[in-house]
Amino acid sequence: MIETLAKLVSTKIKTGVTQKELGxxxxxxxxxxxxxxxMHTLPSFSTLTRYAAALxxxxxxTVESIIK
Structure with missing residues (x-):
């Protein structure tokens, strides 16, 4: 989840979207x-999905087996 959020925030910054605009x-x-x-609050998957869609x-x- 941390990597996903980092990617979303990075994209938000690169595209010039402010927190207020995203909100x-x-x-x-x-x-x-x-x-x-x-990361003072843990977003739900739904919130992350909405965040991503806004960008x-x-x-x-994905779910992958760890057994080989």
Whole structure:
């Protein structure tokens, strides 16, 4: 989850989207976005999906066997 959030925040910064703009896109307040980005709160998968969609990204999950 940390890597996913880091990628989302990096993309947000690269595209020039502010926390306030992102919040407006996903119906969250800027302080909530800040808490997520600082990892002061653990976002749900749904929230991460909304965050990604607001940046024209998607999140894919995979499950792989650790037994070979």
């Amino acid at each position: 407006a896109r996903i119906n969250m307040k800027q302080p909530q976005i800040a808490k997520i980005e600082r 024209d990204l998607s999140i894919k999950m």
